[in-house]
Amino acid sequence: MSQLSKRIEDTFPGACTKVVEWRGDVAVTVKREALHDIGKFLRDDPAMRFDYIVHVSSVDWPDDEERFEVVYEIYSIRTRQRIRLKTRVPESDCIVDSLTDIWKGADFMEREVYDMMGIRFRNHPDLRRILMPDEYEEGYPLRKDFPLRGKGWRDTFEFLDEPAQ
Amino acid sequence: MAQFEDQRTTVYKVDPEHPEDATLPTLRTEELLLNMGPQHPSTHGVLKVILELEGERLVKSTPVMGFLHRGVEKLAEEGTYHQFIPHTDRLDYVCAMYNNFAYCRAVEKLMNITVPDRAEYLRTIVAEIQRIIGHQFWLGTQALDIGAMTVFFYCFRDREILLDWFDELCGARLTTSWYRIGGVERDFTPSLFAKLNQFLDYFPPKIDEYVIFLEKNRIWLARTKGVAVISAEDALSFGLSGPTLRGSGVDYDLRKYEPYSAYPKCEFSVPVGKNGDTYDRYWIRVQEIYESVKIIRQCLEQIQDGPIMADVPSVTLPPKERVFTNLESMIQQFKLFSQGFNAPPGEIYCGTEAHKGELGFYIVSTGGGKPYRLKIRAPSFIHMGAFDHMSKGYMIADAVTIFGTYDIVMGECDR
Secondary structure, three states: OHHHHHHHHHHOOOOEEEEEEEOOEEEEEEOHHHHHHHHHHHHHOOOOOOOEEEEEEEEEOOOOOOOEEEEEEEEEOOOOEEEEEEEEEOHHHOEEEOOOOOOOOHHHHHHHHHHHHOOEEEOOOOOOOOOOOOOOOOOOOOOOOOOOOOOOHHHHOOOOOOOOO | OOOOOOHHHOOOOOOOOOHHHOOOOOOOOOOEEEEEOOEOHHHOOEOEEEEEEEOOEEEEEEEEOOOOOOOHHHHHOOOOOHHHHHHHHOOOOOOHHHHHHHHHHHHHHHHOOOOOHHHHHHHHHHHHHHHHHHHHHHHHHHHHHHOOHHHHHHHHHHHHHHHHHHHHHHOOOOOOOOEEOOEEOOOOOHHHHHHHHHHHHHHHHHHHHHHHHHHOOHHHHHHHOOOOOOOHHHHHHOOOOOHHHHOOOOOOOHHHHOOOOOHHHOOOOOOOOOOOOHHHHHHHHHHHHHHHHHHHHHHHHHOOOOOOEOOOOOOOOOOHHHHHHOHHHHHHHHHHHHOOOOOOOEEEEEEEEOOOOEEEEEEEEOOOOOOOEEEEEOHHHHHHOOHHHHHOOOEOOHHHHHHHHHOOOHHHHHO
16 A cells, blocks of 8 residues: 555655555645645546545644644545545645545535634635534634633523413 | 406407517516525425525525534544444434444544454344334335325334334434444343344335335336436545445445455345436335345354453453442443543544445544544535535425435434
């Protein structure tokens, strides 16, 4: 499986910053400028054909300089291999190129990442909140600095007084 | 007496001598925006879809989700790995066993635990029973949405037998939590084996019964054949999985592609459709019920005596009867539930073929007893991403069929 990461490294010299193989999973961290090109290459390259998008996720590392990590898990139905494509973004400029034009399914998945972690996607056709309400203004719930109980928004709801029985 | 001119029945008189002089009013047409849901019986939960209509044709549909969002992924970061198992029941509350299974498999991959043989067989049997229940539930509700009510009663009659069987197995019918990390909670009793064998003799003719109602039903065929067609290429690009993907002719089943549990030891086939329409997806699900029966039969033949829990005391729970009688086991149980086990730093993704599609868990661990980040790849959520594409150009009544064909459950979709 290491030939997979080697092939990415050969085609895009200097784009891979980290390759990890653990428990049979290959995770390649790439520079975010190269993410879109590498995604396109992985889908179109005849030897790889990563035509299936599994999920898009994000991880928050508050202590790191580049705080957020965007994770794309893709699969090749033809060659039956899996790869995890990751990229890091700093908090001050958290925007990544959207991969919606490569895999259509990335649309909803990226919207979820935006909703939960606040990472924006360039060229995304419809970047809105998806699970939280549109008018939700407390921030992004899956960030590590967001408390589990929320920031008090749900305590502001008015309750109807039940008539005494 | 006042006279009212009825706008709808205004008669425009045309001079027969000079019909070209008449000016007929032109009909005003505009796109209609229709809100479907959140409270609509066919949305299988609380889902709103904004439909843009041109006449009765769907031009664009925008799903609005999140009415059932409970922040399960955030909750996972606050509890230990064991404590998250009951939360997974509430994802896809129709098929809790398979969620438990998928989650336990992911943690086992993280901890590198091998599950003993007997436990693998027990897991496979229960998972396939859950698949049958899921498909029965789907068939019943899908037929009900389309208007065939009898199938619903037949499916639910047989589903009830299996739910009672679950009740005897673990004390719950729907939110079961029977799987454990490293094995299962308890073994089958002889009575459960007997009941299961009895059911396997009783059940296959009943599947034919469901099908009789539908296969020659003209309404069913008209409402499913050629509806919501999606090509294999698009289905892959959207990340569809399970019967929804196989209906388009892609032979992607994780039970075959990445064999796990006792599946590699059983012989079964994966039905694949041709046309990618709602009918093919229905046909696949019915065939899968037959295959599940076959898998359960083979597991029951092959199963041997042995332990039902992996012997890794630092991770797996001690048997319940030892907790009450043995001090060390009680300490082990207490420590596992109060602090959790120490997971190695790293990250894994583990996908499992649930009856709706690929249910995956992506876990990031930084060591310690709690997951640092846990992401659930819910098939219902990803299928909804293709809703606009698949509904375009079909009639408004087909929107109901398309929800059904994904087999969506909003608990899993919104998490």
